[in-house]
Amino acid sequence: MTLGTTEATASTLLTHAAGLHARPTLKLTKLAKTFAAKIEIAVKSEGPWIDAKSVVKVMAMKAPKGSTLHFRAEGDKAAEVLAALVALVDRDFDEGAEAETAGAQADG
Amino acid sequence: MGETRCIGRSASPGVAIGTLFVLETAIAGRRGTGTPEQEDTALGDAIEVAKAELAELIGQAEGEAADILSFQVAMLEDEELAAPARAEIAGGVAADLAWRNALDAQIADYAASDDEYFRARVSDLADIRDRVLQHLSGAQVQALPGGAVIAAEDITPSRFLSHDWKSGGAIVLSKGSPSSHVAMLARARHVPMVVGVDFDTAKLKPGAPAIVDGAAGVIILDPEAESHQAARTRVADDKRLAAEAQHFLKRPAVTGDGSAVAIYINVASPDELAEIDPAICDGIGLVRTELLFHGHHGLPDEEQQHGAYKRILDWAAGRPVIVRTLDAGGDKPIPGLTIEESNPFLGLRGLRLSLKRPEVFRTQLRALCRAAVAGELKIMLPMVTVPAELAEARAHLDAVVVELAQAGIAHRRPPLGIMVEVPSVAVTPERFAADFFSIGSNDLTQYVMAAARDLNSVAHLADTGNPAVLALITRVAAQGAARGIEVSLCGDAASDPALVPHLLRCGLRKLSAAPAAVGRVKAAIAGIDLRS
Numbered sequence: 001m002t003l004g005t006t007e008a009t010a011s012t013l014l015t016h017a018a019g020l021h022a023r024p025t026l027k028l029t030k031l032a033k034t035f036a037a038k039i040e041i042a043v044k045s046e047g048p049w050i051d052a053k054s055v056v057k058v059m060a061m062k063a064p065k066g067s068t069l070h071f072r073a074e075g076d077k078a079a080e081v082l083a084a085l086v087a088l089v090d091r092d093f094d095e096g097a098e099a100e101t102a103g104a105q106a107d108g
Numbered sequence: 109m110g111e112t113r114c115i116g117r118s119a120s121p122g123v124a125i126g127t128l129f130v131l132e133t134a135i136a137g138r139r140g141t142g143t144p145e146q147e148d149t150a151l152g153d154a155i156e157v158a159k160a161e162l163a164e165l166i167g168q169a170e171g172e173a174a175d176i177l178s179f180q181v182a183m184l185e186d187e188e189l190a191a192p193a194r195a196e197i198a199g200g201v202a203a204d205l206a207w208r209n210a211l212d213a214q215i216a217d218y219a220a221s222d223d224e225y226f227r228a229r230v231s232d233l234a235d236i237r238d239r240v241l242q243h244l245s246g247a248q249v250q251a252l253p254g255g256a257v258i259a260a261e262d263i264t265p266s267r268f269l270s271h272d273w274k275s276g277g278a279i280v281l282s283k284g285s286p287s288s289h290v291a292m293l294a295r296a297r298h299v300p301m302v303v304g305v306d307f308d309t310a311k312l313k314p315g316a317p318a319i320v321d322g323a324a325g326v327i328i329l330d331p332e333a334e335s336h337q338a339a340r341t342r343v344a345d346d347k348r349l350a351a352e353a354q355h356f357l358k359r360p361a362v363t364g365d366g367s368a369v370a371i372y373i374n375v376a377s378p379d380e381l382a383e384i385d386p387a388i389c390d391g392i393g394l395v396r397t398e399l400l401f402h403g404h405h406g407l408p409d410e411e412q413q414h415g416a417y418k419r420i421l422d423w424a425a426g427r428p429v430i431v432r433t434l435d436a437g438g439d440k441p442i443p444g445l446t447i448e449e450s451n452p453f454l455g456l457r458g459l460r461l462s463l464k465r466p467e468v469f470r471t472q473l474r475a476l477c478r479a480a481v482a483g484e485l486k487i488m489l490p491m492v493t494v495p496a497e498l499a500e501a502r503a504h505l506d507a508v509v510v511e512l513a514q515a516g517i518a519h520r521r522p523p524l525g526i527m528v529e530v531p532s533v534a535v536t537p538e539r540f541a542a543d544f545f546s547i548g549s550n551d552l553t554q555y556v557m558a559a560a561r562d563l564n565s566v567a568h569l570a571d572t573g574n575p576a577v578l579a580l581i582t583r584v585a586a587q588g589a590a591r592g593i594e595v596s597l598c599g600d601a602a603s604d605p606a607l608v609p610h611l612l613r614c615g616l617r618k619l620s621a622a623p624a625a626v627g628r629v630k631a632a633i634a635g636i637d638l639r640s
Contacts, residue, residue, distance in 0.1 A: 055179075
């Protein structure tokens with residue numbers, strides 16, 4: 001991550017059990033929308049880059065658990081913006097709940 | 109005319125008796141279309157009304173339901189959602205058709221995903237699509253009768269939420285998914301639900317009497333008197349047992365004659381713990397680690413594993429946590445790790461596979477030793493067959509501990525125990541120098557009885573209550589007592605109130621059950637008198 005410039009990039013690992021699905025996507029895009037900077041997200045470092053403020057587009061990336069999320073921002077406080085987004089992902093979107101496993105697997 | 113049985117996948121347990129209500133999925137078309145400008149305005153208005161309606165529903169909903177509706181509002185607020193429709197409208201297409209095309213394209217995209225969570229979003233998008241279409245066409249929504257068995261191809265979350273489930277009822281779908289938002293809501297509200305049912309909704313007879321067994325995934329249409337009576341008894345039993353289970357849930361498990369029994373839970377991922385109160389159990393008797401290995405981007409690294417184990421230990425707050433090393437193979441294949449075999453249950457699975465892939469095994473052991481600093485972690489090896497395997501695994505653990513110490517990384521060496529699930533161990537447990545034993549009753553039963561656990565044709569043979577299996581369990585419990593090491597049992601038998609008395613009579617005092625079964629297992633234990 002580069003500091004003090006108007007352009008910045010960052011990446012982090014998505015560990016959320018069900019991937020970037022409804023609730024995490026909503027939290028991520030809501031946070032992105034609080035910033036003036038242009039913010040984009042991708043699951044590959046070479047893109048395609050998606051508008052991180054669009055819940056429709058971010059959800060349609062269908063990023064599964066274990067994806068590396070790449071962010072880039074351009075404009076006001078770009079580095080701070082990315083730090084906030086990465087922190088949200090690293091905090092597992094402030095939830096431990098939600099990801100239900102589909103039916104208990106028999107075991108032993 | 110006899111009764112008809114339809115089979116599907118369980119999405120929410122419970123038994124319901126009701127009359128069939130067939131939900132129509134088609135939405136009436138619009139009469140007449142205007143200029144592109146008028147059509148664009150019509151779509152904009154319909155979206156605004158849909159948003160307002162959802163906002164009103166959110167006001168009445170809470171928790172999960174409110175979250176699901178908020179997600180739909182956010183989708184509708186995003187101009188990207190309607191952008192393809194607006195482009196078509198500008199090209200002269202009617203608003204309803206353009207909107208349907210745009211949403212159907214997105215729905216098809218989600219439906220093609222190989223990830224069940226994303227496939228399950230189809231019903232959310234269909235919900236959004238239909239709500240807006242209804243406002244475009246001015247059509248009325250069919251009201252759902254209370255207590256009915258709702259049959260449909262699929263059902264949307266807002267449809268589920270707009271219905272009052274207090275008077276009972278169930279959902280049976282020819283499509284659908286256990287991972288859908290509706291399935292989550294159904295489980296939370298105790299509405300029985302079956303998905304992927306082998307019926308054609310167009311051929312169903314509305315108003316026909318129906319019985320739904322949510323756990324078994326069975327629907328009986330036009331049930332005979334006998335099935336009806338059996339279902340009524342089960343509904344009454346379920347009610348009584350649920351009340352009993354609730355009573356015992358947070359109390360320590362004690363038999364009628366005063367013997368204490370430790371009740372642990374089985375978990376598959378840190379995420380499921382968020383919904384469980386640690387006070388219901390004495391610890392975690394089995395953490396399955398296979399789910400961690402099912403990501404789409406290869407095997408999890410040490411950091412990812414460490415994070416997951418630490419979250420589990422934090423939840424347990426000092427209670428013991430037994431983590432089983434990767435038990436891949438058999439009925440749990442993992443892409444890029446397991447190999448295809450003609451008889452996977454007798455092949456390279458569990459510890460056998462870990463020892464063949466020491467780099468994968470050591471990564472897991474390192475993560476476990478590091479996480480062990482945060483609580484009472486114990487390591488358990490699956491599918492041990494001969495003592496040499498335990499010795500080899502122990503050597504890997506020794507090496508990992510040395511590595512961590514040399515690198516100055518915080519760690520602790522956890523106790524190393526084994527699953528007792530292969531008869532060679534159960535017959536002569538004294539040969540295995542493990543720190544503890546945990547009986548895997550499912551595999552032990554299938555290997556002793558030579559009956560696969562997933563075959564209906566031999567299900568009657570795959571019985572943990574068989575005297576041969578119980579004799580082996582008794583043997584292992586006695587060996588543990590003689591050596592002063594812990595013996596627990598973590599198979600399905602520990603969640604079965606009918607089998608629990610047998611397990612206690614074998615000498616076991618530690619059982620690890622499915623979290624949802626804890627209350628009823630404790631209730632069953634309270635009713636047991638070991639003196640008689």
